[in-house]
Amino acid sequence: MNREKLKDAFEYFENRMSSCDLCARNCMVNRKENKGVCGQGVNAKITNAILHFGEEPPLVGAGGAGAIFFSGCGMRCVYCQNFGFSQLNVGKAIDDESLADVFMKLQKAGAKTLDLVTPEPHLRAILHALIIASESGFNLPIVFNTSSYVNVETLAHLDGIVDIYLADIRYTDDEMGKKYSLVPNYWTVTQRSLREMYRQVGPFKEERMSGLIVRHLILPNRIAGSEKAMRFIAEELSMSVPVSLMSQYFPVYKALKMKEISRKIDDDEYIEALDMLEKYNLEGWYQPLHEKMKGVYAKSIER
Template sequence: MDKEKLKDALDYFENTLKSCDLCARDCKIDRYKKKGVCGQSEKAKITNAVLHFGEEPPLVGDGGAGAVFFSGCGMRCLYCQNFGFSQLNVGKTLEDEELAEIFLKLQKSGAKTLDLVTPEPHLRSIVHALMIASEKGFKLPIVFNTSSYVHPETLKHLEGIVDVYLADIRYTDNEMGKRYSLVNDYWDVTKRSLREMYRQVGSFREERMRGLIVRHLILPNGIGGTEEAMRFVAEELSISVPVSLMSQYFPVYKALKIEEISRKVNYEEYTEALEILKRYNLNGWYQPLFEKMKGVYAKSIER
């Protein structure tokens, strides 16, 4: 891991926290003095760190992804399955040295990757922890597991540090983002961020454990805009960018009281999404609606 890049990134993130705009909320809060809109101070806060076998197969391998679930989020998704720590801010605050030890412990436990889940509010701590851990032999590939609602400028300072961007396309209509995640410009921001991620690492290739993977969660009633999402990946990034087509939506939290998102995705909706993906000549992974109940996470999509 390049020490100079880590040092430059740490300097940038330490300074940014004085008027925070790491995510696209642009709250401009001095997080050394007050918690940001994400609910976080300058220190990392996590809810769990585990060997996780539910990510995309190449990121898991035999040992699992070393997933660190961070508290807080710049988005406010009404259906968030992780709302306890993303919005209710459950978790434990850590010193950077403690976070570094967690990274090292996951590596020692056999993790194939370090999977940083919703890392945006915690980048100062993460980079410092990586500096500390790398001095002690840490060398796992870094996965940036993100909603994509993050400033491209933030991402630029991660170039050479992040190996894999595991990035959502949640909606392709700003109005949908405003209605269901309470952010005004989700799709505008996400397009810019995905272009920056792709510029840095290109399409994901397992043999080099590097590149961009796009996740698309299928939402009921076409709310996610699958057609436009697949068009964007194919025409503005590359057909070689793998797509993970996710069928796992189920209504929790505030979604239970909103009619159009108060049910699971049905077979017809997911089959249509899969056909759209194939029509754009994309590949990746999908989650069979029924087979996943038997323990199957994903199957490869063949072009």
């Protein structure tokens, strides 16, 4: 872990606290005195830190991913399963030294990776905690688990620090992002941010525990734009970038009152998304929609 890069990044994020533009909301709030859309001040706020076995297989290994779930988010997804801490700001404030201690405890517990879930609002604290933990021998691969709604300048200061970008494509249409996540320019921002992530680390390779993985949650009624997402990955990034296709959508929170997303996806929608992976020669991981779906397309896309 390059301490000079850590220190430079920490100084940058420390300075951004007086006019925050880390995510693409660009609130420009002085977080030393006020809070932006994400609801965060200067110190980190977390809800849990666990050995998590539900992430993509190479990130988990035998010991689990060392997942830290941070409070707050610049997006306002109407179907967010974690709305309690992403939008209602449930969690516990923690100082940088204590956050560093959490990193070390996860490493000592056998975690294969440090999985930072929604880290964008907390980068100042995270970088400082990494500096502190590195002095005690912290060396886990760092996973930046993100919605992709983050400014390129923010990502540029993580170059050489983040090992693995675990990045969403939620929608491929800005209007869908506006309607279902209440942000005006999701797809415009996400294309830029994914290109920057790919520039830094290339496609994920397990042997070096580095690279970009793209996650895509299938939504009802083609709202997520799955074909356009797969085409972007194949043509604008690389067919070597693994895709994690997620089928676990279920309506919660405000989605329950929106007819078009008030149900789970059906078999046809699931198979159509799998077809898109095959059409664009992409590989990765997928979640069977139900017991009968296990093994479907396993040869072509399941690593």
